[in-house]
Amino acid sequence: MFRRLLPALAALPLALLPACSPRVLGAEGWTFRLGETQGEVRLVPRQEFGVCSAKLVGCTIPLGHGCLVMLDRTYFLNGTPRQRTLLLAHEVGHCLDGSVLEYGHGSIGAQGVVYGEYYRPAVEGFAEAYARAYRAQCGDNLAPLGYGVGETCTVPDPRGVVGR
Numbered sequence: 001m002f003r004r005l006l007p008a009l010a011a012l013p014l015a016l017l018p019a020c021s022p023r024v025l026g027a028e029g030w031t032f033r034l035g036e037t038q039g040e041v042r043l044v045p046r047q048e049f050g051v052c053s054a055k056l057v058g059c060t061i062p063l064g065h066g067c068l069v070m071l072d073r074t075y076f077l078n079g080t081p082r083q084r085t086l087l088l089a090h091e092v093g094h095c096l097d098g099s100v101l102e103y104g105h106g107s108i109g110a111q112g113v114v115y116g117e118y119y120r121p122a123v124e125g126f127a128e129a130y131a132r133a134y135r136a137q138c139g140d141n142l143a144p145l146g147y148g149v150g151e152t153c154t155v156p157d158p159r160g161v162v163g164r
């Protein structure tokens with residue numbers, strides 16, 4: 001009986017998302033796949049993030065070995081290439097932290113404070129360290145993260161990301 005319940009239990013987070021923010025799943029966006037991790041990215045006004053603070057410009061909701069990434073549409077589309085890269089790669093970093101590192105945060109600890117006080121908690125420090133590692137390796141090319149057209153680039157392995 002438990003095996004028959006597993007698909008329903010696995011789908012529960014997806015079923016709850018529309019109730020929290022009805023327009024998110026139907027919003028403009030794309031998918032990405034990095035190894036075994038698959039994610040959905042949606043561009044929505046930050047006021048529609050639902051479960052995340054509208055003060056943020058990005059939010060990641062883990063879904064098993066994947067995630068839903070919500071980006072503030074205006075910030076992302078009007079941002080500089082550097083801003084877009086750091087935002088998307090930071091949120092993907094959260095996704096990989098959960099799906100690959102099982103929230104081990106790459107043993108970052110409070111080292112993320114080197115990027116600013118917001119990044120002192122290990123969860124934020126790892127995501128920012130991942131974003132910086134991504135940009136160092138792939139530049140502002142977002143094609144490996146599913147956005148736009150660009151050259152192939154091997155994204156950083158989250159297991160090798162450490163603070164600066």
